[in-house]
Amino acid sequence: MISQTEFSFTLPHGYVDAEGVCHREGVMRMATAYDEIVPMKDPRVQVNPAYLIIILLSRVITRLGDLEHINPKVIEGLFSADLAYLQDFYQRINQNGHNRLAVTCPHCEREFAVELDSLGG
Numbered sequence: 001m002i003s004q005t006e007f008s009f010t011l012p013h014g015y016v017d018a019e020g021v022c023h024r025e026g027v028m029r030m031a032t033a034y035d036e037i038v039p040m041k042d043p044r045v046q047v048n049p050a051y052l053i054i055i056l057l058s059r060v061i062t063r064l065g066d067l068e069h070i071n072p073k074v075i076e077g078l079f080s081a082d083l084a085y086l087q088d089f090y091q092r093i094n095q096n097g098h099n100r101l102a103v104t105c106p107h108c109e110r111e112f113a114v115e116l117d118s119l120g121g
Helices: 033-041 043-047 049-060 072-076 080-096
Strands: 006-016 022-029 061-064 100-104 111-115
Touching (some): 022 049, 033 049, 043 049
């Protein structure tokens, strides 16, 4: 069995670039140990530990709409709801190895798994 290491996502609001284009569809890969260690040396993280997630996401998001480069400035420009979504998505794929949620139908009480991206952000 081959393990999936990249996961598609759809941001709730989307990143709006300098030309006013909204980018919502993206891909995030699973983080490596190096991805989590390197940002700790960054002076921005040393001054403000909350900045860690900005650098971390800029390393693991491999695609966001038609943007050529994902860097910390792009992540800084996200709406707060999108940043919260990506933080949760990052945790889900790196802790569980997938982006599924266990849910229960409120009508029949049957339990099943739903891909997070299929929920529409």
